[in-house]
Amino acid sequence: MTVHLKDIAAYTGVSIKTVSNVINGNNARVSPATRAMVLEAIEKLHYQPNIAARQLRKAQVGVLAYAIPDIRNPYFTEIGDIMTRVAEEYKYTLLLDYTYGPRDPEPDGKIRYIDYAYGSFEKELSVIKGLRPHLIDGVILDPQALTVDDIKLEEVKGPLVLLGERVFGAPFDHVLIDNVQAAYQATRHLLELGKRRIAVIGAQETQSQAPSLRLKGYVRALQEVNREIDESLMISGGYWHRADGANAMRYLLSLDNPPDAVFCFNDLMALGALSVINANGLRIPEDIAVMGFDNVEEGQFSYPTLSTISPSKEEISRLAISLLIGRIKGTRTQEPECIQVPFELCIRSSTVRNPAGMQINIS
Template sequence: MAATLRDVAALAGVSIKTVSNVVHDFQHIRPATRERVRAAIDELGYKPNISARSLRSGRTGVIGLALPELSLSYFAELADAIIQAAERRHLVVLLEQTGGGDRDREIAMLSSPRLQLTDGLIFSPLGLSTEDAAMLNVGYPMVLLGERVFGGPVDHVTMHNVEASKAATLHLISRGRRRIAIIGAHEGEVVGSAVLRVQGYREALAEAGIPFDPALICNVGRWHRADGAEAMRALIDTGVSFDAVFGLNDTLALGAMRVAQVAGLRVPEDVMFIGFDALDETKYSLPTLSTIDPGRDEIADTAVRLLVQRIEEGVTPRVPEVYLADYTVIDRESTAG
């Protein structure tokens, strides 16, 4: 049913290969021939068969994107940005969800045959840890996102977590707060966003001469709204005093903020809140949530750029590149005053 090179060639009265050459804009084609072929292509509505092309050339024009789950707004906004960045480079995105931090599923995904028709992968793990770095030595181009694995064998796009987190904490300190709770720590974790952000927090405290109080560190399981809410409830129940909360991501901060308000705390008067990620919804919460903008578009664009680079240069081994995106502190109502 669909027209093939053969059909176009027959209609234009040239060889199959000449049509292919026209499609690929090769040189050494007489303008008259080119026009004739173009006309035939339009008439038949010819579109190249990507499976055949890919079988022959080994390229599909599709990149894989593997992330935990789209229902976490952070990943939805990230996927949005990556799909747009890919489109700018004429690539389509095949989206794979690995679930909320399931290490085994993430590892299985890396060797899934579903990735076969993909030229490369942008991978945002949540369950892997640095010991798994070797697993990333797969046979295809890959770019790593996030803060789970460092020093792996692949290009890595991430951000200045420690500095950004320190800036967030200093922002609260500059507003006169000294009892700053953290929502979202991961007890016992060695590597990951949580660890880095807690580290930035501690550096800020140290710089300001504020003693570190472990009672202010709230551990959670995952980074959903419910976890933030639960952690805040627990914190209030302990009776510990606090005058500010740093949610290690926006979702945690929003969940926690709601519980604090229900408990009668005024934001920002009694407790200030700051989050991390600059989700769209932080602009519309009550009060609006201060947060850290991690430069999502920059991250997305760089990830796609690096992946394309890897795809194009083939298997030439090269020292993995690490790219750190810029961040900005966004000051909103939740830290006003």
């Protein structure tokens, strides 16, 4: 069935003229909220402009997209929240797209998606090949399934900025943190507290390089103090959600010689681990210290509050938006860069009793 302007107008409750203004890029006449609503309706109803579409592909429409790999993980939604505000400062609207991460099992018990870390290959591929090509000026993508070989320059439609630890070497600006150094600092902190059996949750092979990079930092810290590497303390993190951290912690507590500290490769797993330790009546951090990674807001209100690695979400967001807009406007013409942003070691009560807001800044 062919979708017309009047169908979009009826669906959104705005006038046909307003829909026409959005499609023709007359953004000054439409509020950002209305424009975003109309664009979403165009996508849902599969409206296909013809001549207008060809014109819009050559024009800037003032809309960016951020493709989130896991909407249930607050790290990504916190990034999206900051990006939305930053985009508004540049007079752009930011649309959030979801590349379908972990899902609940199907009725037969199987979980169907490409990688048990996060992303969907097909969805991410559709993003780089032209997510709403006539409606979006550029895309920020945190890939979890694509490889560098999948991102072919001639197939990418429009400016693209990459985030995270999945794709290295692609010909696009890339924003991330030094995961090896961050994990090293987290492990050093636990060692300096006198912890001797430090487990990790999230040590697994995935298409994302985050687990291997963080494991590398953990191993380096142990090797520096001549600590034996005990592979029985390296536990998979499943889907890297709260339940996975809880299940891993139950296993660690069942060992004949359980750990006295655990470094979780993200905060969600750490929060799950905290709940199990508390339920077993153990003292945190005296019996078991817990370290997370990401500094999601929930960790500031857990019991006890969660020590964690805090990537600078503000700088990640600002840098990604500014790099993308620079490519869109043609003011950024240099070769693509891989740019690392700072992180902080936030020390809270899960590793140090009454830390009084100790915080270590690391570039």
